[in-house]
Amino acid sequence: MRHGTHGAFFGCSNFPRCRSTKTIEEQTYAWFKEQGIRIYEVEQPCWKCGKPIKLRSYFPHLDLLLDQPELAQKLDLSIIRLSIVDTLDEYLSSKYQEIYSRFSKKFDGEYVANNCPYCHSLQGNTMSLKTAYNYLTERIRKRQ
DSSP states (O other): OEEETTEEEEEOTTTTTOOOEEOHHHHHHHHHHHHOOOEEEEEEEOTTTOOEEEEEEEOHHHHHHHHOHHHHHHOOOTTOOTTSOHHHHHHHHHHOTTEEEEEETTTTEEEEEEEOTTTOOEEOIIIIIHHHHHHHHHHHHHHO
């Protein structure tokens, strides 16, 4: 990673013989295309019935924190999680029966989310996945 007059970018390690560059976004996309995206699973109590359930989601920012920490500092992907990328949502919905589309009064719309297998309550992306994301982020940072 290099820094120029127009901001951060990726430059070839053979500079000055090679002047090839990529933007942060181009390099991030290429990295995810090559590495894939992890599916994270966290067990926590259902907000409604209190029974332990497994919440599953993708968090590309955590992937960067684990494997590309310098890139994670430059590019904040923390908003990307379940219900953001349709193809990943479809995959998770087909793999886990607790993940499906539901209407949320709070959101006033329908979106793909984790649902409690016991009481069938929607485990909201704002609260439940934010809690899971923060927990996983803290665990990653303690390892580093």
